[in-house]
Amino acid sequence: MHAKRTLDEYIIENQNSIPDAAGEFSDLLRHIGIAGKIINRIVNKAGLLDVFGHDGNVNATGDVVQKLDLYANDLMIEYLQNTGVCAGVGSEELEHYVGFEPRHNRQRKYVVVLDPLDGSSNIDVNISVGTIFGIYRRKSAVDDPVDIGDFCQKGEALLAAGYILYGTSTILVYTTGNGVNGFTYDSGIGEFCLSHPMLKIPETGKTYSVNQGYYAQFSSEIRNFIDACANKGHMLRYTGSMVADIHRTLCKGGIFLYPSTAKNPNGKLRLLYECKPLSFVVEQAGGSSFDELGRRIMEIPITELHQKSPILIGSTDLVNEALSRNR
Ligand code: P6P
Numbered sequence: 061m062h063a064k065r066t067l068d069e070y071i072i073e074n075q076n077s078i079p080d081a082a083g084e085f086s087d088l089l090r091h092i093g094i095a096g097k098i099i100n101r102i103v104n105k106a107g108l109l110d111v112f113g114h115d116g117n118v119n120a121t122g123d124v125v126q127k128l129d130l131y132a133n134d135l136m137i138e139y140l141q142n143t144g145v146c147a148g149v150g151s152e153e154l155e156h157y158v159g160f161e162p163r164h165n166r167q168r169k170y171v172v173v174l175d176p177l178d179g180s181s182n183i184d185v186n187i188s189v190g191t192i193f194g195i196y197r198r199k200s201a202v203d204d205p206v207d208i209g210d211f212c213q214k215g216e217a218l219l220a221a222g223y224i225l226y227g228t229s230t231i232l233v234y235t236t237g238n239g240v241n242g243f244t245y246d247s248g249i250g251e252f253c254l255s256h257p258m259l260k261i262p263e264t265g266k267t268y269s270v271n272q273g274y275y276a277q278f279s280s281e282i283r284n285f286i287d288a289c290a291n292k293g294h295m296l297r298y299t300g301s302m303v304a305d306i307h308r309t310l311c312k313g314g315i316f317l318y319p320s321t322a323k324n325p326n327g328k329l330r331l332l333y334e335c336k337p338l339s340f341v342v343e344q345a346g347g348s349s350f351d352e353l354g355r356r357i358m359e360i361p362i363t364e365l366h367q368k369s370p371i372l373i374g375s376t377d378l379v380n381e382a383l384s385r386n387r
Pocket of ligand 1: 181
């Protein structure tokens with residue numbers, strides 16, 4: 061019987077892929093995993109705790125804040141701060157980035173961008189939700205306070221990115237630029253175990269994922285592409301939870317689209333802590349990710365923390381077909 065390969069073992073075995081990591085980078089990934097296990101426990105019991113519903117506020121980008129959003133946000137921040145190597149966090153739940161004081165006499169070399177609980181409005185109805193994270197090396201000096209320039213970096217500068225999907229099972233998927241691996245949580249031993257080694261997205265697929273309710277607000281080119289998918293008999297699958305839709309697309313092939321609409325002329329999804337980390341993962345798995353104008357998501361400059369972008373992401377054949385209608 062083969063021993064299960066845990067996330068911790070995999071991270072340590074591969075930590076040399078990050079220059080001058082000296083174990084610090086591994087600590088960062090491991091702490092994200094630990095926080096994910098705790099969030100998983102709470103998400104799985106949400107119906108039994110007073111964590112359903114929202115706390116009556118809206119976040120920096122106008123989304124109604126669910127109680128669990130704040131819980132996940134505070135937990136992730138606590139664990140990242142405790143590593144001593146994270147200098148600060150840019151989170152969907154916080155209007156401004158948060159900087160950390162020095163800890164354990166370690167050098168705060170990295171910053172983390174985070175959507176602590178994406179799709180959280182689905183929690184009350186038991187639909188999968190997820191955590192999205194990206195790790196950058198800070199640009200400012202390690203002994204200085206972080207500044208906005210440490211966070212507003214292009215996707216190409218990402219050292220690592222991934223997500224934790226709290227679904228029928230809980231899986232942590234991440235890349236450090238050398239392929240994509242998935243680790244399924246085994247509650248029997250309390251560890252994420254390698255279950256999806258070197259994930260590759262199929263070059264094409266028969267599933268398109270878009271909120272059909274906005275069809276009338278899409279550009280004619282996007283509507284033409286959606287019509288072509290429907291006429292080919294492709295399946296429409298949309299959960300309202302980006303991490304779940306992207307994970308299905310990654311595993312089965314297909315395309316996820318959140319185009320610009322009258323309501324969201326720049327798209328709804330956030331470039332820094334949703335689009336770029338997930339684009340890093342999908343590209344590393346052999347897929348593509350662009351905005352409606354054909355700009356590669358990983359190259360789009362970021363000027364503000366909560367900047368939004370339309371996104372077409374998934375199997376390269378389908379993304380190219382969608383874009384060909386815009387050219
Ligand atoms: P809509 C969840 O709020 C989210 O940020 C993503 O997880 C999801 O893909 C999208 O918004 C859903 O938005 O407008 O279709 O409800």
